[in-house]
Amino acid sequence: MIRTFAASSAAIVASLMFAQTVSAQEAAAPAPQTETPAPASEAPAQETAAPAANPQIVAFVDQEFPQADADGDGKLSEAEFKAWITKLKLAELQAQNKPVDQAQVDTYATNAFSMTDKDSDKLVSRDDLVSFFSGG
Numbered sequence: 001m002i003r004t005f006a007a008s009s010a011a012i013v014a015s016l017m018f019a020q021t022v023s024a025q026e027a028a029a030p031a032p033q034t035e036t037p038a039p040a041s042e043a044p045a046q047e048t049a050a051p052a053a054n055p056q057i058v059a060f061v062d063q064e065f066p067q068a069d070a071d072g073d074g075k076l077s078e079a080e081f082k083a084w085i086t087k088l089k090l091a092e093l094q095a096q097n098k099p100v101d102q103a104q105v106d107t108y109a110t111n112a113f114s115m116t117d118k119d120s121d122k123l124v125s126r127d128d129l130v131s132f133f134s135g136g
């Protein structure tokens with residue numbers, strides 16, 4: 001039961017991530033800033049600092065992050081991230097009976113890392129992953 005859920009959510013998140021990566025490649029330019037300022041005058045008592053993350057994404061990251069973080073320092077290096085995302089991608093391709101193009105998977109992993117590492121310090125935190133998978 002749990003294994004089935006984990007596998008299906010991994011596939012969903014991997015597909016989501018692939019769609020984002022493809023669209024970013026097509027755009028070939030930094031995404032326009034679409035931040036809409038929150039109405040500050042309303043509901044001042046409510047904490048609005050942390051937007052609610054999709055529980056399925058949080059569960060997925062909580063499950064996957066420790067496996068991806070090979071040296072256990074709480075951050076994914078580029079090598080750790082790419083090894084992990086490559087494994088996910090290969091599993092997705094296998095599940096769909098699609099041929100594996102290693103060069104394409106490498107490019108995908110490189111793009112995914114740069115998109116996830118928003119501050120370009122070559123490290124990806126758990127929160128970075130959650131926000132990336134959440135489309136942020």
Ligand SMILES: [Ca+2]
Pocket residue numbers: 069070071072073074075076077080
């Ligand atoms: Ca690490």
Ligand SMILES: [Ca+2]
Pocket residue numbers: 116117118119120121122123124125128
């Ligand atoms: Ca970073």
